[in-house]
Amino acid sequence: MPELGILGSGAIVSNDPYGNLSWLNEKGKSINWAVGADDRWHFAENETSVRRAQGDENTSVEIRMRVPGGDIVQRTDVIPVGIDSAVLLEFENETPVPVAIAIKAINFKTLEINGSKVSGEFGQVISASKPIALFCVSDDPKKLNETIRNGLAEPPAKRQKLESGDSAAIIFPLPHATSLRLLISQDGVPELPDPKVSPSFSEISNGWRNHLDAGMQIALPDKQILNAVDSSKKHLLIGSGQPIDSEFWGKEKPGEVASLSALALLQWGHLKEGKDLLLKCMELSNPGLFRKTVLHSTLITLWAWGNYIGHGPSDGIANIILPWVKENLQFLLASLPSKRRLKGKDLSLEIAALQASVEILRDAGQQNLASEVATQLDEILKLINPVSLANADDEYRLVGKKITGKFENYFRDQETQIHSHLTVTDLVNKADRTGAFSSEDRSQDPMSSALFLILARKAFIIDEAAANGNRFIQIAEGFHDNWIGASLEVSNAPIRGGKLGFAIRWHGAAPAVLWEATTDSRITISAPKLDISWSTHDLKGETLLAKQELPETAVTIFESKKISLHVDENNLSEGPEGKPFR
Numbered sequence: 001m002p003e004l005g006i007l008g009s010g011a012i013v014s015n016d017p018y019g020n021l022s023w024l025n026e027k028g029k030s031i032n033w034a035v036g037a038d039d040r041w042h043f044a045e046n047e048t049s050v051r052r053a054q055g056d057e058n059t060s061v062e063i064r065m066r067v068p069g070g071d072i073v074q075r076t077d078v079i080p081v082g083i084d085s086a087v088l089l090e091f092e093n094e095t096p097v098p099v100a101i102a103i104k105a106i107n108f109k110t111l112e113i114n115g116s117k118v119s120g121e122f123g124q125v126i127s128a129s130k131p132i133a134l135f136c137v138s139d140d141p142k143k144l145n146e147t148i149r150n151g152l153a154e155p156p157a158k159r160q161k162l163e164s165g166d167s168a169a170i171i172f173p174l175p176h177a178t179s180l181r182l183l184i185s186q187d188g189v190p191e192l193p194d195p196k197v198s199p200s201f202s203e204i205s206n207g208w209r210n211h212l213d214a215g216m217q218i219a220l221p222d223k224q225i226l227n228a229v230d231s232s233k234k235h236l237l238i239g240s241g242q243p244i245d246s247e248f249w250g251k252e253k254p255g256e257v258a259s260l261s262a263l264a265l266l267q268w269g270h271l272k273e274g275k276d277l278l279l280k281c282m283e284l285s286n287p288g289l290f291r292k293t294v295l296h297s298t299l300i301t302l303w304a305w306g307n308y309i310g311h312g313p314s315d316g317i318a319n320i321i322l323p324w325v326k327e328n329l330q331f332l333l334a335s336l337p338s339k340r341r342l343k344g345k346d347l348s349l350e351i352a353a354l355q356a357s358v359e360i361l362r363d364a365g366q367q368n369l370a371s372e373v374a375t376q377l378d379e380i381l382k383l384i385n386p387v388s389l390a391n392a393d394d395e396y397r398l399v400g401k402k403i404t405g406k407f408e409n410y411f412r413d414q415e416t417q418i419h420s421h422l423t424v425t426d427l428v429n430k431a432d433r434t435g436a437f438s439s440e441d442r443s444q445d446p447m448s449s450a451l452f453l454i455l456a457r458k459a460f461i462i463d464e465a466a467a468n469g470n471r472f473i474q475i476a477e478g479f480h481d482n483w484i485g486a487s488l489e490v491s492n493a494p495i496r497g498g499k500l501g502f503a504i505r506w507h508g509a510a511p512a513v514l515w516e517a518t519t520d521s522r523i524t525i526s527a528p529k530l531d532i533s534w535s536t537h538d539l540k541g542e543t544l545l546a547k548q549e550l551p552e553t554a555v556t557i558f559e560s561k562k563i564s565l566h567v568d569e570n571n572l573s574e575g576p577e578g579k580p581f582r
Helices: 141-149 201-212 223-239 254-267 271-284 296-311 317-335 348-363 367-384 389-409 424-428 446-460
Strands: 013-015 021-023 026-036 041-043 050-054 061-067 070-081 084-093 099-106 111-114 117-120 123-128 134-138 160-162 167-174 179-189 217-219 461-465 471-475 488-495 498-507 510-518 523-527 531-536 540-544
Touching (some): 013 070, 026 179, 084 099, 134 141, 223 271, 254 271, 317 367, 424 446, 446 461, 461 488, 471 510, 531 540
Parallel strands (some): 471 523
Antiparallel strands (some): 021 026, 111 117, 111 160, 134 167
């Protein structure tokens, strides 16, 4: 399930497969729920009938619990409240009978009920659209379930204090065809707004859609891929506002996760958020006096800054980060193996960082230093894998393929080890129904979100540099046979110095490609997955590519068998018109 939050700040909320909520920065505190139906109490975490899915608007989370008569639907998202945020939780009764909804506040300590509000030590923690009908408390969540199940909850007094346990449950009636809305704050705010006047989930979705559509957009028949792209982009946009030392980025490799996330955001056109995140990553990239190798996070941060310089506006950022780039560049060159030990080494990330450094230096007006680094880079490439000058461009492309292989390995398991290359369809099959990639300890893993976006981008557009500075752009490299005959469109995709969009339409089995690019660079556009013979230098045009072979469909053929029927004429009864039934 996806992790939820708002842009800029606020707590990150984790939504588990049952719709129970917890917060990344505060272990142990959670919001669980249950439904009192005609037959019994249904506690979400114990019910096999709970199903999860992306909401109709494709950004909110929807949970459905089957009870006698139909479904109880839970919808969840996070909205801003002042300078903080709160969870917006909604329950809808789609059954023809009334039910009760229990909200269990686990480890919230001392609480006080006043009408439709629940307050904690530091302010209001729950605001409901209906008055609270019943409550109960316990120091053990399991005992709390028993109290609810046995009908021991009581009506609250006007200002009811809940002091006898660490956890409490509040219960609401929910007649058929009605909804219950709640706003929930982790620690409490001075005043939570009335949930009835809070934004609808459609309005929240429209706001997120504006943010998501500000970057690169894709349209294709595979809804599972679209869900995963939207979910991963939203996840990283939420994370971009979190401190670099927060729980969101993890404890083991926060710099590496954050720098890859920044790179993913930049490649999908979210330049401001990617830039802000890179500035935070620089805080973790101090070479240190005694370090012998450059951190992977520093290499990725350099690489990502090269992407920003190429994709972003001329905002002078190269001059601002120049001292940091020079310091790390000097350390990087000094830490490389000697010339005798370079041959056969996999230095793909180091080379990507050096390529990016050349771009940054040129943009900062450091032409002489940029030329020196470019010369050293060419020498390193020749020593690693000696090639003729005619094939120099292939070496640059090989670097990109090696990095792609590194990223794919993150998604590999015993089932996928046999594949030499993972397609975007292989990757998306590892996501849940909401499009989120989970890990052992996270309902949505930011490293997976970042790497999926980087690899998914390569399925539609690969933008590579040649040794002479020219650009090679491959489109639709991840085209799947199942997409034959279906329209595919990519728009607002950032490339070096501009944008690119293309669409694929069909004339029978032959794809027609329409494209338009805005860039000052000389580019070569090709689509080798669809037609190995086609390429163009034109910035705008359309063409008909080679016919595609339709995928074969396996059909099981059963051998026909003779069937003999034996009729017992002695057991025939007379029909209504004197004829036997047979």
